[in-house]
Amino acid sequence: MPDYEFSPASGDRPRSGISKQVLIVLGACLPVILALAIWVGVLSWRQRSMGTTDRFSAIVLGRCLTYTQNVHPELRNQDCKKILNAFTSAFVSKDPCSITKEDYQPLINLVTQTVPCNKTLFWSRSKELAHQYSGIQNEMFTLEDTLLGYIADDLVWCGDPRTSEVKEEFCPYRNENCSSTATSVFWTVVSQKFAESACGTVYVMLNGSGTTAFSKASTFGSVEVFNLHPDRVHTLHAWVMHDIGGVSRDSCLGSSIKELKSIVNQRNISFLCQDDYRPARFVQCVRRPEDPACSTLM
Numbered sequence: 485m486p487d488y489e490f491s492p493a494s495g496d497r498p499r500s501g502i503s504k505q506v507l508i509v510l511g512a513c514l515p516v517i518l519a520l521a522i523w524v525g526v527l528s529w530r531q532r533s534m535g536t537t538d539r540f541s542a543i544v545l546g547r548c549l550t551y552t553q554n555v556h557p558e559l560r561n562q563d564c565k566k567i568l569n570a571f572t573s574a575f576v577s578k579d580p581c582s583i584t585k586e587d588y589q590p591l592i593n594l595v596t597q598t599v600p601c602n603k604t605l606f607w608s609r610s611k612e613l614a615h616q617y618s619g620i621q622n623e624m625f626t627l628e629d630t631l632l633g634y635i636a637d638d639l640v641w642c643g644d645p646r647t648s649e650v651k652e653e654f655c656p657y658r659n660e661n662c663s664s665t666a667t668s669v670f671w672t673v674v675s676q677k678f679a680e681s682a683c684g685t686v687y688v689m690l691n692g693s694g695t696t697a698f699s700k701a702s703t704f705g706s707v708e709v710f711n712l713h714p715d716r717v718h719t720l721h722a723w724v725m726h727d728i729g730g731v732s733r734d735s736c737l738g739s740s741i742k743e744l745k746s747i748v749n750q751r752n753i754s755f756l757c758q759d760d761y762r763p764a765r766f767v768q769c770v771r772r773p774e775d776p777a778c779s780t781l782m
């Protein structure tokens with residue numbers, strides 16, 4: 485039987501119909517094809533109706549389980565699914581520029597964790613060194629060493645009134661036209677709670693190689709400093725750290741630290757300051773042991 489070619493452009497239709505055998509085979513396969521199509525349809529419907537776990541939710545749930553089961557097993561009774569649900573409920577299906585502190589209150593109420601007195605470490609423009617230090621001095625807590633900071637660190641998230649999806653891309657940056665984003669409000673809320681629950685002597689690691697070590701516009705300078713309770717916190721101890729082999733643009737004697745001292749003293753809290761606090765300098769020198777600034781340490 486010759487293969488027939490036809491060119492649709494010529495408008496020619498095949499001169500001979502499909503052979504009888506092909507029709508029989510197609511008829512026999514049709515039910516299988518139909519059943520397959522129905523099965524795929526049901527599967528995708530179930531997937532949609534059950535809700536797929538998006539990446540953000542998977543990361544937050546995974547981090548929560550790691551933290552409560554391994555990092556701090558004393559929190560093993562925390563319900564990570566409830567925490568995830570309270571977290572996403574704070575922003576999904578909402579205007580991404582109009583998130584409020586109250587949106588996060590159910591999440592804040594769910595997580596009860598207290599940092600021991602004298603073990604709180606704030607930071608400003610020195611995140612990496614602060615975390616390296618608290619990673620070694622592991623009785624010290626930065627916000628990201630607490631459960632809420634740990635599950636959200638370095639993530640971006642937002643919602644959209646038109647869907648119940650958790651979005652990670654195309655989330656608006658915080659600016660004058662969008663001042664209350666899901667992430668910025670979250671960090672303000674948890675930073676405030678972190679400061680409110682601090683007690684004894686609290687510490688802050690500042691960057692003396694940046695433009696100014698202390699800024700009132702920073703989260704530390706605008707939220708945490710003003711939420712320390714003077715009846716719980718008696719001293720704020722600042723460490724102004726300088727990059728190994730880097731420039732020194734500010735120090736304990738600089739004007740920005742004088743401003744920080746004034747704010748703290750006005751809140752009836754004592755203030756101490758050290759340049760290049762030695763134990764933190766050791767942490768810096770681990771990576772640059774050959775640097776002259778480190779030879780005097782050894």
Ligand code: JS2
Binds near residue numbers: 606607636701
């Ligand atoms: C962490 C994020 C993110 O004392 C520290 C922390 O307790 C933090 O809550 O606030 C302080 C640092 O903020 P600051 O003083 O503005 O310093 P920075 O180096 O400019 O850091 C800006 C980021 C602060 C809030 N924040 N903190 N992990 O993923 C994260 N994202 C944001 N926006």
